[in-house]
Amino acid sequence: MPSYAFFHKQFVPLAEAKIEIMTHALHYGTAIFEGIRGNWNSEHQQTYLFRLKEHYKRMKNGCQVMKISLPYTIEELCQITIELVRRCGFEEDIYLRPLAYKSAKALGVRLHDLEDDFLVFAMPWGRYLDVDKARCSISSWRRPAETPRAKISGLYINNALAKTEAIEKGFDEAIMLTSDGHISEGSGENIFLVIDDKLVTPASYDNFLMGITRNTVIKLAQNELGIETIERHIDRSELYTAEECFLTGTAAHITPVAEVDHYTIGNGEIGEITGRLQKIYTEVIRGNNPKYLHWCTPAYKK
């Protein structure tokens, strides 16, 4: 099945969408990206795009910070994305990568006086962390402080260093600390602990990307399980003694964490609350729970 991209304002085969080497964003990371999931439901013969509008709202806010002019409304961005998914016609789980970027063929570190462009492409993508339970390590690379609260390409370099450091040490994922030593997030996920049967997750002042999956999990835990989430600083040692731990992200979904720095979390198995949330979340993102269909945009015409 061929992949397509929306590139230079038209739909083209993915292999034909090519960027010139002087493109500003390639050199300085001057771009805002998103990651959106299309979840295939074989019974419905449908792909549901999960929380599509919320992803583009976050992208719009990021563009505002980065002085990238995005010549589309959120509604138009959603329509472009739906059309792209239809053209691709995949019947499996997919991942969409929108990118709004400084497209000018120009050098010089700045944001002003540069042209911008928007692209999005789709590709089949199964599990991001390809394990049932992740083994994590605390990274020696910290989450940089006082960076803009946006999904900026150039901001991901510490995450990339952290991830590769973790893999080279034999772990599956890195957990980064804030500059003052509190738990911040994974290299591409937010983090939750279960302590005294409540969810605990870093608060907005802990300098992580405000995840859409994080928000989804907080709502599902409250609505479906009656479990509240406490947002606060988390110390590293609390991670080692938590009853349960899991990571959340569009790509990673809800991934249980079995071990951090060789400390076993709980009994090393998927925790009870984590497992229940995983089950609920999986149904919700595939459009199988009518209560949350407002989060699921069907891509295919019926």
Ligand SMILES: Cc1ncc(COP(=O)(O)O)c(C=O)c1O
């Ligand atoms: C650094 C980082 N934190 C958290 C997340 C989770 O965000 P979301 O749930 O919106 O995908 C991501 C994924 O995009 C990420 O890259």
